[in-house]
Amino acid sequence: MTFKIHMIAGLSLLVGAVAACSNPADTPTDDATAAPQPVLTIYSSRHYDSDKELFAMFEEQSGARLDVRESGASQLLETMRAEGDQSPADVIIAADAGSLWRFQDAGLTQPLSSAALNNVVPANYRESDGNWFGVARRIRGIAYDPDRWTPEELARWDLLASEDKAGESCVRSTSNIYNLSLMSELIHRYGNEAAQTWATAIVGNMARNPQGGDTDQIRAIAAGECSLAIVNHYYWIRLGASETEADQLVAASTSFLVPEFVEGSGSHVNITGAAVTTTADDLKLAEDFIAFLLTETGQSYVTRDTKELPLLDTTALPDGVEKVPAFVASDTQLDVYGENQAEAQRLFDLAGWN
């Protein structure tokens, strides 16, 4: 008897599952030609509500439908490689020039000679041939305990490698692309050997093994485990804008600065950018979409939730971002972040930076 009940239970589960299969789940069809409405397919490595609102605005304005696949940049890249000519992707949005370069390197992007985009995006924030264009800026800088350090003591990246910082540094693992891109610019400026020496010295100065994300490093400063950390600016800003008092206290008890490489070199800046794929059906629509991200409205939504810096100087900063101190950006062409990426990971591995 009990066997029968088990059997029935098991089978009903099976039947339920099969019923669920046949449930006409309303997946949007990807076939652009079948729909009267033009479709723009976006592969995005971002997941912000403000993006969704912005995309809806573009849909309304252009009359096109946006299909968005959100995933990690590496997953999207591998998906596009596998899809080849069949890929529905028209536009890629990815954080970090290093990521965008990898799409380009895999032959998945196409150069766009767009006067409209070239006029708006500074030359070093777009790929030389127009394979990708920056739409927002992000800074990798230093969060620190203002009771322990003056800004002058942290004004340059090489100062983090000095002996007085022994046991003071917190930083995340090098799986993360932000560290790879910073290292890539160091390699570009000073060569492999110097970059590896720098990384080895940083490892020697660590207060603890690399762990957690950037936010965790800032919290560790507030808790007193270390007194400085290499972090992206927006993590510090978001702590200050948090709903909880504990997070606000963390932000209030720490400071953030934007170091240079040498005096007058300018500072390491990265981008979130967009690229048009080789499989894009409607180049005009794709270009319009990227241009839309670079309008005043586009810029304010792209940066509203992320707390990135707008690419356009004219756009007002998102709430809280005004706390980032003024800086001069490095004029390094961002192509190098991608070109040096694998070497950066190799040097980190050799330096023992997990």
Place this chain on the structure above:
Amino acid sequence: MARTKPKLSVCLTSRVGIKLKRGKAERSMPRLTLSFSAIPPLLVIALVGLPVFAAIFAGVSTGDGATWTHIFENRLVPYTATTLWVLFLSAAIMIALAVPAAWLISQYEFPGRSIFNWALILPLAMPGYVMAYAWADVMGVAGPLQTQLREWTGLSARDYWFPNLFSAPGLAFVLASTLFPYVYITARAAFSMQSLATLEAARSLGAKPFDLFWRVAIPVAAPAIIGGLCLALMEAAADYGAADFLGIQTLGVGIIRSWTSFGEPNTAARLALMLIFIAGTFLVAARIFQGQRGTQQTSVRWRTPQRSDMPVWAGISAFALCTAFLLICFFVPMSRLIWLLLEHQARAPDLMPLIRSTLILGAMGAATAFVAALVFSLATKRHESLRLGARLVAAAGYAAPGAVLGLGALYILRETGQSLSGAIAIGFLIWIYVSRFTSAGVEPMQATLARLPKNLDQASHSLGVTGLRQFWRVDLPLIAPGAFAAALILFVEILKELPATLMLRPFGWDTLAVRAHAYATDERLAQATLPALLIVLAGLAPVLLLSWRLSQSERT
């Protein structure tokens, strides 16, 4: 026995949608019939094994990248050593948690026993990466424990020692606390079903409770415990989410890093081979061990031994121990997540579509993997020769990280020139679920089959019950307890699955795990808590059902 094989094949093939022509002549051609009935399991083996094989093939067939040389020279040994160390520690923690709890619950009456009996399975609903988020928050330098400690003592964060979760032992703890129910379930079943005669004999020879446990119960239950442990360790080996979050350099992390930072998926696939090798070694070692130890009981009196009463102090200790396990492995991390959710009042909009996709994909994946596991189990019951091979193939899928199987699927996609959208994407995703999790379904079914007397087949034949009727009236009811457990475990595992879903899901099919991961990678843990909690909640129903079902079967 050979007579019935073609009939079995018919009922099985009808379930995988393949029709075989079957002539009456087969009765006199045993060789041919053997090969016919082996077709469904062989097809399933191919289905399960192909993504792993494709990933490995793609990895090995392309030349050595610069990265492979670097990884091989500088990282392979540390990755492997760290992985083995983490697995060893997890195994130790899982045994330390599961075996005493299972023994106490199966043998003694103490306060709360009937609740602990099922509640100790709850951690199974918790994905490893969610456990890592929660415990990292609790234990971190800025977390509530350390903050309180500093407030009380006035010390600074550098003045005291505190257990560091961001370490290999920390990772082992996180993985063990979500996976120990596998060991607990098998250990409890083994203890409950111990031959009464064996225990009575030991008692009558004057064995003390501790001796009874250590010298009689453990050796007899060891094969089952090893089986559960094997499953748990394969799952632990494939982990990426928790290890990456805690910054531990395991092979799982190395695989993803070779792919993402170095841009060499083929190197990732080669590293995966190492993981698969480790899992295969476990499985073979377990098999050898079980083969040596598994046949010692001769008494057929399987009735559950009477549970003994405990002295009051021992009862309270047992209660405290089980409470502590339950708090550590479930309620503390859950409470912390709920706390974070309330504290931040984080919004996570549009969760309904996520819940729907999660449940639909979970049900479809579980149903398909269930059929695969059923074919495996019933067929290998008939074909001894297929058994180890089939289980090794399933184990390879189980031990391969989801991302590697995802790469295998993308390789196949590329070779077939398809786009990853709509039904094709769902098909690939379900396929990867099958490849990844069939092993988790096969193990409970095999455990059930292993306990059955071998002469049941002959008995059913002598009563004229063969073929489809045999499948419905004999095989299925007999395997039902294990099959039921298998279906639930598969559903829960697929609910929690992240990397393959992330890679292969089509538009509009984001799952809760995908959303939780997206928020977590943006370091928006407060927002990640709601989808993460929903995964746990979705998993709780099947886990509770499983728990109830298991306690029923052990009572009867």
